[in-house]
Amino acid sequence: MNEAVVYADFYAEVDSTALTRILQEGTQLSFIWRISIEEVRTYWLDRDLGAIEFIRQAKPDLVSGSLRLTDNSSDIRQQALSAEQAIRFLSSVDHFPIVDLSLLESGKSYHITAKLHINEGELGHEWWKEWTRFGKTVATGELTAP
Amino acid sequence: MNMFLRTLPLGLSGLLWAFIVLFWPHTDETSLQLIPWVNIALMFILASILSAYGIRLLWEKDESSPGSRLRAKLVIGMVGMLLIPAGAIQMAANQMVDKGMTVWFDVRVDTLLDRALNLAQGFYGQINQDLTHNLLLVMNNDTLRSEIATLPLSFGLLNSHFNEIMDEKGWQSLKYYDRNERLIAAVQSEGLSRLDSEKLSEQAKLAMTLGKITSETITDESGENVFAYAPIIVHQNAVGVLQASIRLPAGFVENARAVEADYSSYRKLERHRQSIRDTFTHVMLLVTLLVVILVGMVALGFSRRLTAPIGNLAYALKRITEGNLNTTIHTAPNDELGSLVHSFNRMSERLHENVTALEKTKTELTQTLSASQQRQTILETLLDNLQSGVILLHANGEILLINQALFQILDTPALQSKEIRHISHLTAASSLQAVAAFHEELLHHPSGTLQQEIELTIRHKPRQILARGVHIQGSNPDATSDILLLLDDVSQLADAQRHRAWAEVAQRLAHEIKNPLTPIKLSTERIQKRFRKQVDNLEIFDRCTDAIITQVERLQRLISDFTTLARLPQPSCDSVPSYIFIKEINDLYNSYKQLQVEFPDAEVFCWCDADQVRQVLINLVENALSSTQINLKPVRFYLSYDAQWVHFHIEDMGDGIPDELADHIFEAYFSTKSDGSGLGLSIARRIADEHGGELQLLSNRQPTHFCLSIPIKQTTMEPI
Numbered sequence: 023m024n025e026a027v028v029y030a031d032f033y034a035e036v037d038s039t040a041l042t043r044i045l046q047e048g049t050q051l052s053f054i055w056r057i058s059i060e061e062v063r064t065y066w067l068d069r070d071l072g073a074i075e076f077i078r079q080a081k082p083d084l085v086s087g088s089l090r091l092t093d094n095s096s097d098i099r100q101q102a103l104s105a106e107q108a109i110r111f112l113s114s115v116d117h118f119p120i121v122d123l124s125l126l127e128s129g130k131s132y133h134i135t136a137k138l139h140i141n142e143g144e145l146g147h148e149w150w151k152e153w154t155r156f157g158k159t160v161a162t163g164e165l166t167a168p
Numbered sequence: 169m170n171m172f173l174r175t176l177p178l179g180l181s182g183l184l185w186a187f188i189v190l191f192w193p194h195t196d197e198t199s200l201q202l203i204p205w206v207n208i209a210l211m212f213i214l215a216s217i218l219s220a221y222g223i224r225l226l227w228e229k230d231e232s233s234p235g236s237r238l239r240a241k242l243v244i245g246m247v248g249m250l251l252i253p254a255g256a257i258q259m260a261a262n263q264m265v266d267k268g269m270t271v272w273f274d275v276r277v278d279t280l281l282d283r284a285l286n287l288a289q290g291f292y293g294q295i296n297q298d299l300t301h302n303l304l305l306v307m308n309n310d311t312l313r314s315e316i317a318t319l320p321l322s323f324g325l326l327n328s329h330f331n332e333i334m335d336e337k338g339w340q341s342l343k344y345y346d347r348n349e350r351l352i353a354a355v356q357s358e359g360l361s362r363l364d365s366e367k368l369s370e371q372a373k374l375a376m377t378l379g380k381i382t383s384e385t386i387t388d389e390s391g392e393n394v395f396a397y398a399p400i401i402v403h404q405n406a407v408g409v410l411q412a413s414i415r416l417p418a419g420f421v422e423n424a425r426a427v428e429a430d431y432s433s434y435r436k437l438e439r440h441r442q443s444i445r446d447t448f449t450h451v452m453l454l455v456t457l458l459v460v461i462l463v464g465m466v467a468l469g470f471s472r473r474l475t476a477p478i479g480n481l482a483y484a485l486k487r488i489t490e491g492n493l494n495t496t497i498h499t500a501p502n503d504e505l506g507s508l509v510h511s512f513n514r515m516s517e518r519l520h521e522n523v524t525a526l527e528k529t530k531t532e533l534t535q536t537l538s539a540s541q542q543r544q545t546i547l548e549t550l551l552d553n554l555q556s557g558v559i560l561l562h563a564n565g566e567i568l569l570i571n572q573a574l575f576q577i578l579d580t581p582a583l584q585s586k587e588i589r590h591i592s593h594l595t596a597a598s599s600l601q602a603v604a605a606f607h608e609e610l611l612h613h614p615s616g617t618l619q620q621e622i623e624l625t626i627r628h629k630p631r632q633i634l635a636r637g638v639h640i641q642g643s644n645p646d647a648t649s650d651i652l653l654l655l656d657d658v659s660q661l662a663d664a665q666r667h668r669a670w671a672e673v674a675q676r677l678a679h680e681i682k683n684p685l686t687p688i689k690l691s692t693e694r695i696q697k698r699f700r701k702q703v704d705n706l707e708i709f710d711r712c713t714d715a716i717i718t719q720v721e722r723l724q725r726l727i728s729d730f731t732t733l734a735r736l737p738q739p740s741c742d743s744v745p746s747y748i749f750i751k752e753i754n755d756l757y758n759s760y761k762q763l764q765v766e767f768p769d770a771e772v773f774c775w776c777d778a779d780q781v782r783q784v785l786i787n788l789v790e791n792a793l794s795s796t797q798i799n800l801k802p803v804r805f806y807l808s809y810d811a812q813w814v815h816f817h818i819e820d821m822g823d824g825i826p827d828e829l830a831d832h833i834f835e836a837y838f839s840t841k842s843d844g845s846g847l848g849l850s851i852a853r854r855i856a857d858e859h860g861g862e863l864q865l866l867s868n869r870q871p872t873h874f875c876l877s878i879p880i881k882q883t884t885m886e887p888i
């Protein structure tokens with residue numbers, strides 16, 4: 023573990039039953055995570071320091087009964103044999119590196135927000151889909167730089 | 169605009185607001201919601217426009233611009249005509265979609281896809297199971313394990329053994345990796361396609377880690393392969409891992425994957441069944457809204473084009489109604505409305521010409537009427553100030569005009585009590601029968617002109633009226649002529665003429681008779697003195713001479729009265745206390761016991777010549793005393809007064825005056841006494857008249873009552 027980096031764990035409350043059904047019926051699920059960090063300012067809008075976006079996907083193989091899990095941030099590819107396992111993979115992000123401490127000013131407060139958009143089916147890259155992707159905020163946190 | 173059309177926009181806007189609530193998109197992040205939001209935006213815009221328009225219609229009290237209501241009706245009508253079929257089509261389409269979905273998601277299709285997928289899964293599972301089972305047998309083969317565990321490895325032996333296994337099992341490849349994931353031995357049916365070794369998969373590592381057989385399906389350029397991994401355990405340690413693969417038949421794989429894709433698509437559609445229906449509904453609604461907006465705009469443009477001439481016409485008509493007749497419409501389309509505009513312009517021009525002519529005629533008529541009214545005013549003023557009574561009447565007797573002087577001349581109570589509209593109303597009074605007779609005679613008179621002097625009795629006084637009448641023929645000779653009657657009261661003129669005649673007679677008589685009377689009287693008295701002693705019959709002589717003297721003296725008195733009547737001076741009036749007349753009469757006739765003089769309780773003045781009034785009162789008292797001299801019946805002398813008059817009353821209870829003579833007692837030379845001249849009462853009345861007063865016989869017997877009325881204040885005497 024690098025102590026100069028801020029890590030965070032995220033877990034999204036999702037409708038497991040509906041997602042399980044989707045996976046069991048052969049439809050690919052993509053969890054698009056967007057982690058952003060902003061400097062908290064009292065008399066002005068918060069300053070956006072940066073954001074990172076990564077996608078976790080679960081693609082079921084109905085013929086073989088397995089699910090292929092991928093994480094494009096770490097290029098991890100796994101095979102799951104149950105939908106529940108796949109959903110845990112999709113909805114939990116453990117020990118995710120957010121920002122290097124060198125980028126933060128000591129004593130200042132920062133606001134960390136995790137947004138999640140769940141996409142059902144193939145993940146397209148049409149521009150209008152980007153506009154209509156209203157990320158749902160699943161977690162927020164405050165950080166004061168040491 | 170009636171209330172229905174006035175509230176229709178608000179009703180439609182309310183409907184749209186309800187649709188907005190009904191079609192508000194659900195917050196589902198997994199589906200695209202662009203179309204519902206576009207629909208909401210369109211409905212919001214439409215509802216806002218309709219609400220604003222509806223509120224403006226409700227609050228609008230003044231007349232809107234001409235043609236706007238017709239335009240609104242056209243737009244509403246066209247959009248309304250569109251909405252009804254559009255709604256019906258949408259409902260029918262929704263029903264069809266529902267039916268179609270029921271067919272698409274039929275349970276038989278569902279079952280078929282399940283079974284097809286199960287079939288593919290079973291095939292895959294069977295191959296996987298066979299592969300892992302056979303690999304398990306190979307993994308437990310002691311010969312193979314000893315070959316692997318024996319160092320150094322005998323690659324030739326190992327490959328030979330692998331070839332035997334592949335031939336026996338029919339696998340695609342068989343490889344062995346050591347603990348360090350290095351490829352130690354490999355045999356495959358299609359020969360080596362690459363020199364470097366493939367990276368060991370995660371499943372292989374897992375198999376080595378767990379000590380269990382694992383498997384996976386991998387798709388590459390050649391097709392889809394099932395890989396199984398079996399750890400080689402020597403002395404309870406995994407020294408390597410065997411990888412066996414078998415290629416799935418391309419046709420089967422294709423079918424299996426097609427089944428999988430269809431199943432997945434079908435299940436996805438089934439999950440989104442409701443959203444598909446919603447999407448369809450939203451798309452239909454969007455199309456309907458766009459068509460409604462398009463049709464509304466087209467209808468608005470069309471109605472503007474159609475109603476512009478009508479609006480211009482309405483505006484022009486409004487201006488004409490307000491009186492601006494110079495209004496014309498300059499632009500006109502080349503159709504029936506254009507023809508209407510041209511007709512309107514011609515009508516406006518003709519109307520303007522007619523009204524101008526009417527205004528001119530009105531001005532002329534007004535001037536004529538003004539002149540006529542001026543003449544009528546002059547005529548009425550003349551008539552009002554005319555002393556003659558004027559009556560203008562139709563031949564049928566209907567009175568057209570009557571002036572105030574007539575009422576003064578014909579001063580009877582009958583005229584004052586009712587409205588005079590017909591000549592019969594005027595002549596109904598018995599005292600005015602002579603007027604009726606004159607009118608009747610004039611009607612039948614051949615010359616059309618008549619003049620007569622008629623006598624009327626008004627308020628017990630005889631009046632001489634000069635009546636003149638003439639037929640007035642209008643411009644139309646066939647029409648019946650009107651009749652103009654002129655009545656003049658010539659009583660005073662007649663009296664004056666009569667008085668002048670009698671005065672002249674009196675003066676002549678006085679001159680001719682008075683002069684010889686004195687010599688006659690003196691001669692008779694001388695004869696009496698000279699020859700009285702010489703006559704033989706003294707009695708006859710005395711009687712004859714006395715008779716001559718008496719008659720001469722009577723003639724002298726008669727001449728004196730004549731002189732008085734002829735030379736009666738104009739009264740010299742002054743304000744005189746009426747008390748003195750009472751006192752003088754009382755002092756003068758104090759010896760007459762039958763005379764009762766009553767003094768007034770207040771001092772009242774009258775405007776008179778005291779000598780002349782005194783003469784009248786003495787005359788009246790003398791008459792009363794002489795009529796009661798024999799039986800001494802009482803005589804009353806008193807006065808009364810009001811605001812304008814002082815009335816001197818003389819009443820006696822004598823024999824009175826016979827009824828047939830009562831109307832003649834004020835005539836000259838009328839007397840009931842044998843030695844009277846008959847001029848006393850005539851002179852008394854003349855004195856009363858010249859004072860502006862009146863001498864009346866109020867009662868001719870029991871009592872015989874005379875009343876002399878003298879004005880309290882000075883009166884203006886009308887010249888005779």
